[in-house]
Amino acid sequence: MKAFQENLKKILLVAGKKILIVFIALAVIMLVLALTGYKPISVMEGMKRAVTSDIGNTLRWTAPLILCGLAVAIPMSAGVFNMGIDGQLMLGAITSAAIGLSLYGKMPPVSVIILALSCGAIIGLLWALIPAFLRATWGTDEVVTTLLLNYIAVLITDYLVMGPLMGEGATGTTYSTNSLSTDLWLTRIIPQSSANIGLFIAIVIAIIVNFVLYSTTLGYEIKVVGTNSIFARYGGIKSKKTIIMTFLISGAIAGLVGGIEVFGVHHRFPGRFNTGLGFDGVVVSLMADNNPLGILFTGTLFGILRNGGMNMERVTEIPRAMVDVVQALIVLTATGRLGFGFLKHRKRRNSSDDSSTKNEERNNSLLAEEVKP
Amino acid sequence: MAPKQAIKMQGITKEFPGVVANKDVDFQVSLGEIHGLIGENGAGKSTLMNILYGLIQPDSGSIEINGEPARINGPQDAIDLGIGMVHQHFMLVPSLTVLENIILGKTPTHAGLTDYKKSRRIVEQLLKQYGFSIDLDAPVHSLSVGQMQRVEIIKALYRGAKILILDEPTAVLTPSEIEELFNIIRGMSSNGCSVVLITHKLKEVMAVSDNITVMRRGKVTGHVKTSETNVTELAGLMVGRDVVLTVVRPEAKPTGSVLVLEDLCTKNDRGLDCLKKVNLHVRKGEIVGIAGVEGNGQTELIEVITGMRPVQSGQILMLDKVINKSSILARRNLGISHIPEDRLLVGVSKDCTVEENLVVSNYLSEELSNHGILKKKAIEEKSWSLIEEFGIKVSSSKDLVRTLSGGNMQKVVIARELSANPELLVAGQPTRGVDVGAIESIHKQLIDLRDSGTGILLVSADLDEILALSDRLYVMYEGEIVAGFDNKGIDEIELGLFMTGSKRNTAGSRSNEGGLERN
Numbered sequence: 080m081k082a083f084q085e086n087l088k089k090i091l092l093v094a095g096k097k098i099l100i101v102f103i104a105l106a107v108i109m110l111v112l113a114l115t116g117y118k119p120i121s122v123m124e125g126m127k128r129a130v131t132s133d134i135g136n137t138l139r140w141t142a143p144l145i146l147c148g149l150a151v152a153i154p155m156s157a158g159v160f161n162m163g164i165d166g167q168l169m170l171g172a173i174t175s176a177a178i179g180l181s182l183y184g185k186m187p188p189v190s191v192i193i194l195a196l197s198c199g200a201i202i203g204l205l206w207a208l209i210p211a212f213l214r215a216t217w218g219t220d221e222v223v224t225t226l227l228l229n230y231i232a233v234l235i236t237d238y239l240v241m242g243p244l245m246g247e248g249a250t251g252t253t254y255s256t257n258s259l260s261t262d263l264w265l266t267r268i269i270p271q272s273s274a275n276i277g278l279f280i281a282i283v284i285a286i287i288v289n290f291v292l293y294s295t296t297l298g299y300e301i302k303v304v305g306t307n308s309i310f311a312r313y314g315g316i317k318s319k320k321t322i323i324m325t326f327l328i329s330g331a332i333a334g335l336v337g338g339i340e341v342f343g344v345h346h347r348f349p350g351r352f353n354t355g356l357g358f359d360g361v362v363v364s365l366m367a368d369n370n371p372l373g374i375l376f377t378g379t380l381f382g383i384l385r386n387g388g389m390n391m392e393r394v395t396e397i398p399r400a401m402v403d404v405v406q407a408l409i410v411l412t413a414t415g416r417l418g419f420g421f422l423k424h425r426k427r428r429n430s431s432d433d434s435s436t437k438n439e440e441r442n443n444s445l446l447a448e449e450v451k452p
Numbered sequence: 453m454a455p456k457q458a459i460k461m462q463g464i465t466k467e468f469p470g471v472v473a474n475k476d477v478d479f480q481v482s483l484g485e486i487h488g489l490i491g492e493n494g495a496g497k498s499t500l501m502n503i504l505y506g507l508i509q510p511d512s513g514s515i516e517i518n519g520e521p522a523r524i525n526g527p528q529d530a531i532d533l534g535i536g537m538v539h540q541h542f543m544l545v546p547s548l549t550v551l552e553n554i555i556l557g558k559t560p561t562h563a564g565l566t567d568y569k570k571s572r573r574i575v576e577q578l579l580k581q582y583g584f585s586i587d588l589d590a591p592v593h594s595l596s597v598g599q600m601q602r603v604e605i606i607k608a609l610y611r612g613a614k615i616l617i618l619d620e621p622t623a624v625l626t627p628s629e630i631e632e633l634f635n636i637i638r639g640m641s642s643n644g645c646s647v648v649l650i651t652h653k654l655k656e657v658m659a660v661s662d663n664i665t666v667m668r669r670g671k672v673t674g675h676v677k678t679s680e681t682n683v684t685e686l687a688g689l690m691v692g693r694d695v696v697l698t699v700v701r702p703e704a705k706p707t708g709s710v711l712v713l714e715d716l717c718t719k720n721d722r723g724l725d726c727l728k729k730v731n732l733h734v735r736k737g738e739i740v741g742i743a744g745v746e747g748n749g750q751t752e753l754i755e756v757i758t759g760m761r762p763v764q765s766g767q768i769l770m771l772d773k774v775i776n777k778s779s780i781l782a783r784r785n786l787g788i789s790h791i792p793e794d795r796l797l798v799g800v801s802k803d804c805t806v807e808e809n810l811v812v813s814n815y816l817s818e819e820l821s822n823h824g825i826l827k828k829k830a831i832e833e834k835s836w837s838l839i840e841e842f843g844i845k846v847s848s849s850k851d852l853v854r855t856l857s858g859g860n861m862q863k864v865v866i867a868r869e870l871s872a873n874p875e876l877l878v879a880g881q882p883t884r885g886v887d888v889g890a891i892e893s894i895h896k897q898l899i900d901l902r903d904s905g906t907g908i909l910l911v912s913a914d915l916d917e918i919l920a921l922s923d924r925l926y927v928m929y930e931g932e933i934v935a936g937f938d939n940k941g942i943d944e945i946e947l948g949l950f951m952t953g954s955k956r957n958t959a960g961s962r963s964n965e966g967g968l969e970r971n
Contacts, residue, residue, distance in 0.1 A: 299811075302804060306804050310801040311801075315780045316781075317781070
């Protein structure tokens with residue numbers, strides 16, 4: 080019971096800190112608004128709408144943000160970074176859309192949906208295999224390769240959506256595929272909004288990822304590789320295999336996000352529809368310390384911010400650019416927190432002799448109680 | 453006039469939550485004095501010196517440096533006062549060269565750029581003055597531990613240290629390196645520097661110091677002149693109980709061979725040959741020691757046997773099977789356990805829990821996992837049984853290893869490796885930096901393991917340890933086995949000659965000497 084209470088205290092403390100970060104960011108943006116002559120309170124109005132009347136569209140964003148957060152968290156737990164979520168997502172999305180369009184009517188809609196989403200995930204996985212392979216074979220920095228592959232992925236989807244998959248009525252500037260039949264749309268969960276069962280998929284996957292990370296041998300390997308890869312090697316763990324596995328899972332989740340966006344929200348593949356979900360995923364994951372269940376909360380928080388920003392734009396005259404500033408500030412504050420963590424870590428390391436001494440003191444006093452001969 | 457005090461600390465008290473690390477400690481060192489500060493791990497030595505170095509603020513007490521009251525709020529203040537500290541765990545940048553490490557943070561510049569010429573001149577002058585020899589252009593990661601320590605000392609001197617604190621400097625050194633270090637210390641003392649030597653090796657403090665302060669459990673238990681004391685008295689002051697420094701080692705009854713190395717060669721990180729046609733064997737139920745000055749290929753020998761480093765040529769035979777290309781996991785499954793030399797870097801993952809560290813070599817076993825799913829309860833039970841069996845001091849099996857003391861970390865490593873019931877144990881520096889009580893128990897565990905039929909290859913920089921534990925021993929020099937002995941009535945002087953390369957057995961066949969036939 081006492082342990083439970085302490086755990087609860089710990090969790091509340093951590094959660095409190097995260098919420099504080101968000102409020103700091105909001106305070107700064109209010110300051111910016113005041114300085115630029117807008118009403119600072121409009122931010123809060125936007126946020127309020129995001130959690131009340133417009134909760135549906137908040138949840139619409141929550142689903143992909145949670146999934147992107149998970150896709151970032153898994154490799155990051157193993158000490159590698161998948162910055163290529165956006166590319167994997169786009170390729171997954173266009174794959175899903177293509178399959179949905181071509182197979183519709185040839186099998187039951189549910190089968191089409193499942194097949195389309197799975198294929199999207201597989202394409203995401205295969206796209207993630209490229210940087211994973213490069214990293215494992217030649218040690219190529221995965222941050223660089225994944226970032227660059229994003230451009231290639233987006234250009235591939237551009238080619239497809241402007242060429243073979245171009246829909247009727249698409250023009251050079253607003254190009255997209257044909258729309259999916261309504262039979263194929265993911266079920267909506269809140270009327271008058273785009274919130275769909277993708278949210279449940281996200282929650283289920285978060286729970287699965289939580290299980291994989293903390294209760295399986297793969298999760299154990301990921302943690303060991305992520306905390307000390309030399310120790311992992313010494314213990315007989317094949318780090319390269321582990322790292323590749325994390326990338327494959329990550330890519331598959333990213334591809335699935337693409338499919339869910341297409342089948343649940345857009346119902347077609349609009350060219351370049353993705354506005355940085357992958358990078359938001361990085362922040363969602365960082366704020367949750369890569370903990371899958373924490374990501375459920377930080378994902379929701381980011382959903383509120385994203386939708387709150389959009390609402391702010393809708394109900395006031397504050398320009399769209401301010402929405403981006405809000406998000407950028409959150410990113411800066413979140414990474415600012417990381418900076419503090421880093422400094423604290425350094426301080427701790429500098430006085431590590433001190434802490435080990437402390438422990439030995441404690442151990443010695445334990446020793447004394449045992450009365451050794 | 454009383455001799456001027458370089459350091460005068462009075463009434464220092466420092467409490468950490470739950471423990472008093474220093475209680476009313478007085479500590480004085482004169483100018484040019486070599487002062488030994490001794491005590492078991494956790495006696496409060498490091499805390500006291502960290503206070504002096506400004507890393508920790510005392511709760512109460514005063515500090516005077518060179519007769520002036522001083523407030524030391526951080527290492528920079530300490531450095532400004534001419535205090536230098538060499539930590540047990542080195543604070544060097546592995547990828548930079550020796551020279552770059554030395555001048556880091558106090559770099560001579562020319563037009564905003566690092567003036568390497570000037571730096572080199574200053575550092576070389578320093579090397580000459582104190583009689584160091586070191587390759588300034590070698591990257592630090594390629595150095596042996598002893599050499600890294602020298603870099604740390606030079607770094608402190610370069611920053612103008614007049615008072616040098618050495619935290620467990622000999623824990624990682626070989627006898628000859630220790631002697632060298634002592635010469636350096638004596639040289640510094642005659643140049644007017646004061647040196648504080650934190651250690652728990654009594655012989656060394658007797659050999660080199662002028663005065664000794666003994667601490668036990670946060671308090672000073674004795675303050676003696678080295679010339680007026682002896683090892684027995686110091687040991688008494690230090691532990692408050694009689695320590696048996698000898699090891700009871702019954703006669704070994706070795707049987708068939710476990711490990712055979714045939715003409716084994718490999719290269720080090722710099723691509724140089726570091727093992728040159730090594731031939732040796734280890735049999736079941738015996739401890740084979742590898743003696744030698746550190747940096748003569750012992751590290752690479754351990755790595756190549758355990759699979760951390762590839763073989764260039766030659767053969768490794770484990771239970772008559774060639775394992776040259778086997779993976780680390782395959783070798784572990786064959787029954788090789790490995791206590792690595794560098795436990796912080798290799799032997800544990802500090803940000804994982806004690807449990808997670810204890811199962812790294814066997815989490816795939818049926819006992820602990822099933823089709824990729826961890827049996828968490830079994831892992832916790834297994835961990836607790838190891839924690840109890842090996843006396844690891846933790847409050848929970850889910851404590852992070854980072855929070856444990858060095859000695860307890862080593863117990864985690866030893867518990868894991870010994871509990872695998874290995875056929876062969878490769879033990880690198882198993883007692884490095886752990887306190888006397890723990891050394892005793894580790895030695896006993898190694899001998900028990902031997903008696904249960906395990907072959908043990910023991911690599912240690914501590915010659916006393918090699919001599920106390922080994923049934924046979926080989927001497928390594930510059931990557932070669934230069935001699936092999938039965939551990940009976942060894943002439944230590946002759947051993948020293950082999951270790952320093954002054955003498956070597958010519959023919960390679962002699963390296964299998966030891967009087968014992970290979971089975």
